[in-house]
Amino acid sequence: MAQDRLDAVKLDGTGPIYDQIRRSIRDLILGGTWPPGTSVPPEHALMEQLGASRMTVHRALVQLAREGLITRRRRSGTVVASPPTTHAMLDILSIPAEVERLGQRYAYEVLARHDGRPSPELALRFGLKRGEKIAHLVTLHRADDRPHVLEERVIHLATVPAAAAEDFARTPPGDWLLQHSLWSQAEHAISAIPAEPDDAALLDIAAGEACLLIERRTWNQAAPVTAVRLLYPGNRHRFVGRFGPYGAV
Amino acid sequence: MAQDRLDAVKLDGTGPIYDQIRRSIRDLILGGTWPPGTSVPPEHALMEQLGASRMTVHRALVQLAREGLITRRRRSGTVVASPPTTHAMLDILSIPAEVERLGQRYAYEVLARHDGRPSPELALRFGLKRGEKIAHLVTLHRADDRPHVLEERVIHLATVPAAAAEDFARTPPGDWLLQHSLWSQAEHAISAIPAEPDDAALLDIAAGEACLLIERRTWNQAAPVTAVRLLYPGNRHRFVGRFGPYGAV
DNA sequence: AGCCCTTAATTGCATAGGCAATTGGACGCT
């Protein structure tokens, strides 16, 4: 049976050898021939079977391990991993890109801006420290003149000082930040809430209507960069993602 | 200046050499020292500078390229990539795991089940073919006895015949499918909708209240496996994901 | 049986060297 498994791994002659090995084993796993827990032949066996060097076999297996399809331990060997917890990968495009992909005309306006230290209410809502200097912006994005999303954003001026001198007249803050700052960590939260009367008026919907709320906070190293609340009219927008079980499609 | 870039890459002595190189360059990029477009020293220069073999340097650079931080082309060399479109990675746990992570007691019940060919209305809602055999389930999941999520699911019996003989009395359909079927592709859509009266009654909320709707369809190779609509009371649940800009954190 | 020690299987990491593929740029020709 170990021999069966060995024989099942085949080269197809297309592309680099390590990739042929990787794809062959991947297909055996995804096709169900090697269910989770199956032990994968050791490197030296594959090496002899396939006539490849150990480093080449190793490279294929390391990559499969990084993709989460197999787990490897010294001496114990390599086994097919259990399917991981499912990840849903959503593309969070910039809002202009999002609107244009829908084939609609994009426009936006800055409704309000206030720089300085946050009010207690604001500090609470965005998890800010009392004393820090921030820019606080409210922006409405439109698609074909209809309100598309209401954006409320805080920019940490200590991390992005250039934002203080930018009026965001031409570039919406999200896009501007992508070009003028770096981030290494982000946190997203998605929830559904009824629209507050004020927000509903701006979005041109009825108060209490279901809205999709995306909250994102971004850091570079440990320094906070920005925090944003994006409020979408729920019936007008949905986020779609397509992907495979192991990260890469 | 090329020499400056070379000098900036340093080993810190912790962990494998290839990983020291990888982290050193990654930090130069994420820290802004090497903005997008900066050209990374060629392998042989790094190799001499660091006293490592070319394969070791190569391994570090290949990994950075796979992470999307750099792009490499023969002859042209290696340059720091522009930040990619942002991905939001959400963990879609199984529902029992989700509830237990909140520290609440999990329970569920199958409210309805019907096997056979889909009604026109159902076929439309889940994108089914008229003639195909399916199992149709409605399940309510509870956390500490309060309704947590309402699940409506279709299982394609042609792809998962074993589901016909399973009553899902002990294991909810989502978890059962994870163990008894494979999937290679999934599509998620997230939106916010007001609760229909029937659904609201089951979820113990007011009709029209904002709910988070997750629709997921799953395939193995080209064969459809299952489709599910998960309706969460919006104010009781949010999906959170934390991640870096380049896929892996 | 229980416990410790040794052995060996297996993966992880690194080196050294070589050939292949791509392509920017220099060079020469018109």
Next chain:
DNA sequence: AGCGTCCAATTGCCTATGCAATTAAGGGCT
């Protein structure tokens, strides 16, 4: 100047080999 040709820089891939780290399993001792 414009065009084609050739060269060389750079990355991509592979082989062969060796040592290190981990640890399952067996063997020996009490």
